[in-house]
Amino acid sequence: MRVVSRLVSTPARRETAGAVAVHLAVSVIGFTVLLLINRHLGHDVEWLLYRWDSGNYLRVAERGYPSFIPYRPDGTPDYTRLAFFPLVPALIRGVHLLTGLSFAHAGVLISWCAAAVAAAGVYRLVRSAGGGSGAGYACVALWSCSPYAFALWVPYSEAVFSALLVWTLVALVAGRWVTAGVLCLLAGAVRPTAVVLIATLLLTAGWAAVRGRDGWRPWLALVLAPLGLLGGWLYLGSRVGRWDGWFEAERAWGQSFDFGSGTVRYIGELLTYRDAPAAEDIRHAAVLAVVLLTAVAVLALALDRDVPRVLVVLVAGAWVLMMGTPSSHYSKPRFILPFLPVLLLLVARPLARAPLGVRICLYGGGAVVSGWYAAGLLVLFDGSP
Known part of the structure; x- marks a missing residue:
């Protein structure tokens, strides 16, 4: 990407390439473990690549969006692929048409390429945030072997969204407002959770514009940033002939904002063992850890x-x-995955001072565990991860 290359100086490109190599090495180990366990359990690769959200993105790429919203007997919307934003399916279809790869393999190729671009951005972001090269490599490796890193290996949207989010942050830290606005626009066409990135850019660019910094550029960033999200909403709504089509489709997932009451109730049930089967599920421990540790990390940052x-x-x-x-408590750790590199700043800097052998064992072991856990999430456990 030309926009990304302008953000990386020539002397730093070798270091950035090293960070990408670290990411790929860790990811190959984790993905290999996932594929081996999947095969051991009697499933082929194609079946694995169509699991959960991957299947929705791939089928949109193959068949397009539906032209209606299905409803349950009680009048509430049923699940529909209208809830999935259009940029990733468009990329998958484009790669399929250009290369002749199957839709599933095209989706994997996009995820791996996007994740590599994201890893380069993570390294540059850590350096721009005051970390050294060791901290940059540590942050990339920890992100790449995190428990929900499987979303960077299969045709989910996290890899593309992570790449756009991280490089938007690099641009914002560097004061490159127009670049940040363009990348944020694209991120909005990938996932509706881009609303967090858009709000961050609006606050940052708005403050710069009010203070008269950098002339017209912050103003242009303010205009560009929300266009992808707005365009995604309107495009999906146009498929069913109503401007709020996406919001209606999203009701099936129960994702309306409730100011935390549902999540607090869920955490209370886990901590007091009122839902014993849920408390025994390893995924609920991961959700609880992500919610609580993220709050602590935000305060520390x-x-x-x-x-x-x-x-x-x-x-x-x-x-x-x-x-x-x-809703979708199982998906909360995956939701945090694109934002995780910022949180990992807290541990990447001290970890960078550890002996090389210790770091290699940590990253390698983490990659194996990540692949093993991914097999549980994608193959064994009930419910979308």
């Missing part, structure tokens, strides 16, 4: 004066949105 304020605003907004949407 806010107290760290070396961290750019724009990053604190972003992760604080991500936590608020995660807390405020009560």
Whole structure:
């Protein structure tokens, strides 16, 4: 991407390439473990790649969006692919037509390429936030072997969204307003959770515009940032002939913002064992850890004066949105995945000082565990991860 290349100076490109190599090495280990376990359990690769959200994106790429919203007997909307934003299916279809790859393999190719671009952005973001090269490599490796990193390997939207989000942050920290606006526009066409990134850019660029910094550029960023999200909403609505079509379709997932009451109730049931089967599920422990540790990490980042304020605003907004949407508790750790590199700043800097052998064992072991856990999430467990 030409926009991305302008954000990376020539001397830093070798280091950035090293960070991408670290990401690919860790990801190959994790993905290999996932494929081996999937095969051991009697499933082929095609079946795995169509699991859960992957199947929805791939079928939109193959068949397009439906022209109606299905309803249940009680009058509430039933699940429909209108809830999935259009840029990733469009990319999958484009790669399929250009290369002749199957839709599933085209989706994998897009995810791996986008995740590599995201890894390069993570490294540059850590450097711009005051971390050294060691911290940059550590942050990339930890992100790549995190428990929900499987979403970077299969045709989910997280890899593309992560790439756009991270490079938008790099541009914002560097004061490249127009670049940030363009990348934020594209992010809005990938996932509706881009609302957090858009709000962060609007606050940052708006403050710069009010203070008269950088002339017209912050103003243009303010105009560009929300266009992708608005366009995605209107496009999906046009498929069913109503401007609020996406919002109506999204009701099936129960994702209306409730200011955290549903999530607090869910956490209370887990902590007091009122829902014993749920409390025994390893995924609920992961959700509980993500909700609580993210809150602690946001506070710690806010107290760290070396961290750019724009990053604190972003992760604080991500936590608020995660807390405020009560449904799909299993998906909360995956929701945090694109924002995770910012949170990992807290551990990447001290980890970078550990002996090389310790770091290699940690990353390699983490990759194996990530692939093993991915097999549970994608193959064994009930409910979309």
